[in-house]
Amino acid sequence: MGTTDILIIGAGIAGLMAARRLQRAGLAVRVVEKGVVVGGRLATRPMGAGLADLGAQFFTVRSPQFQQFIDQWLAEGVVFEWSRGWSDGSLLGEQAVDGFPRYAGRAGMAGIANWLAQGVEVELGVEMWGLTAVSPTLWQATDSHNHTYHSRTVLLTPPVPQSLALLANGDTLLHADDQAALDQISYAPCLCGLFWVEGDVHLPEPGALQRPNHRFSWLADNQRKGISPTTLITVHASPAASRELWQTAVNDVLTLMQTELAQFLAAGATISQAQLTKWPYALPETVHPAPFLLTQGTPPLLFAGDAFNGPRVEGAALSGLAAATQIQIELGKLVG
Numbered sequence: 073m074g075t076t077d078i079l080i081i082g083a084g085i086a087g088l089m090a091a092r093r094l095q096r097a098g099l100a101v102r103v104v105e106k107g108v109v110v111g112g113r114l115a116t117r118p119m120g121a122g123l124a125d126l127g128a129q130f131f132t133v134r135s136p137q138f139q140q141f142i143d144q145w146l147a148e149g150v151v152f153e154w155s156r157g158w159s160d161g162s163l164l165g166e167q168a169v170d171g172f173p174r175y176a177g178r179a180g181m182a183g184i185a186n187w188l189a190q191g192v193e194v195e196l197g198v199e200m201w202g203l204t205a206v207s208p209t210l211w212q213a214t215d216s217h218n219h220t221y222h223s224r225t226v227l228l229t230p231p232v233p234q235s236l237a238l239l240a241n242g243d244t245l246l247h248a249d250d251q252a253a254l255d256q257i258s259y260a261p262c263l264c265g266l267f268w269v270e271g272d273v274h275l276p277e278p279g280a281l282q283r284p285n286h287r288f289s290w291l292a293d294n295q296r297k298g299i300s301p302t303t304l305i306t307v308h309a310s311p312a313a314s315r316e317l318w319q320t321a322v323n324d325v326l327t328l329m330q331t332e333l334a335q336f337l338a339a340g341a342t343i344s345q346a347q348l349t350k351w352p353y354a355l356p357e358t359v360h361p362a363p364f365l366l367t368q369g370t371p372p373l374l375f376a377g378d379a380f381n382g383p384r385v386e387g388a389a390l391s392g393l394a395a396a397t398q399i400q401i402e403l404g405k406l407v408g
């Protein structure tokens with residue numbers, strides 16, 4: 073395969089924001105994604121005839137830079153304002169309002185990624201395995217089927233431990249300072265239950281409950297969110313509970329979640345299907361202080377994503393954009 077200017081590994085929001093910026097600048101971008109769909113932790117999945125968000129549930133906007141994108145996404149109908157706060161259960165039936173908009177994707181959170189991916193060629197189902205510097209200006213990536221890809225610059229957007237595994241598999245040693253900075257980054261896991269309920273569920277307005285100090289910290293009704301024709305309830309265990317229950321048998325975790333959910337079910341409502349998703353790297357707990365990390369002493373290699381500068385959807389998006397700008401500078405140096 074020919075050499076590209078940029079290889080982007082991962083088509084989550086960071087990778088897609090970067091790809092769009094670089095493509096618009098006229099550069100040759102190759103995006104590979106191990107999943108069969110784009111979005112990464114913007115994950116909207118079917119159960120029966122319904123749809124549910126299993127990863128990110130909503131997002132907030134803190135920076136004017138991201139607000140500009142959101143204004144466009146609102147105008148295009150890609151996102152909507154879902155809420156200005158959540159009940160913690162003490163106000164059952166009511167919504168706690170703190171004035172900050174929480175946005176969600178009209179077609180689920182993955183709908184945002186699908187929209188961003190329009191016009192970007194993403195090679196789906198390509199899992200990168202190793203990354204090796206074959207000269208001072210060239211990377212060789214190898215996928216799990218042993219196909220090789222050559223690129224002048226590489227942008228790594230998977231959760232950092234997964235990105236580091238690619239370098240280890242490719243026998244690439246990082247500068248000790250970079251390795252130390254990346255080793256600092258850590259993530260909280262999340263166990264996510266999905267339940268198909270036949271009947272009514274009494275969650276507070278607008279159909280979600282957020283209880284940071286509770287074992288099951290988030291419950292949300294995807295039908296009331298407006299993304300599912302059927303009642304599908306997403307349940308997230310808190311980081312502490314997810315760690316505690318990580319090795320517990322799937323059915324036992326689902327039973328615990330189901331017991332919690334039972335108090336919100338209307339008389340006669342039943343659960344007809346349940347499934348568990350395990351997110352080992354759900355939310356960064358320790359983030360890198362800059363929007364990306366450019367490695368020293370290698371061909372241009374950048375780490376980006378939600379572990380850089382600011383966590384969550386907004387942090388990941390801005391990290392991807394900042395990394396793309398730096399890649400343009402690095403490519404300028406290579407040709408200059």
Ligand SMILES: Cc1cc2nc3c(=O)[nH]c(=O)nc-3n(C[C@H](O)[C@H](O)[C@H](O)COP(=O)(O)OP(=O)(O)OC[C@H]3O[C@@H](n4cnc5c(N)ncnc54)[C@H](O)[C@@H]3O)c2cc1C
Pocket residue numbers: 081082083084085086087104105106107110111112113114126127128129130131132198199200201229230231234238262264308351353354355376377378379383384385386388
């Ligand atoms: C359960 C859960 C709840 C959350 N709740 C919220 C919330 O309410 N609000 C909020 O703002 N954020 C929330 N988040 C966090 C938010 O989803 C992330 O911050 C954001 O989506 C991260 O985007 P990213 O592009 O950095 O990474 P990712 O979305 O993880 O994208 C990385 C991509 O790389 C791909 N990849 C990995 N390894 C390889 C490989 N070897 N080869 C090819 N591709 C590879 C992955 O498949 C993935 O698509 C939540 C996350 C989870 C899991």
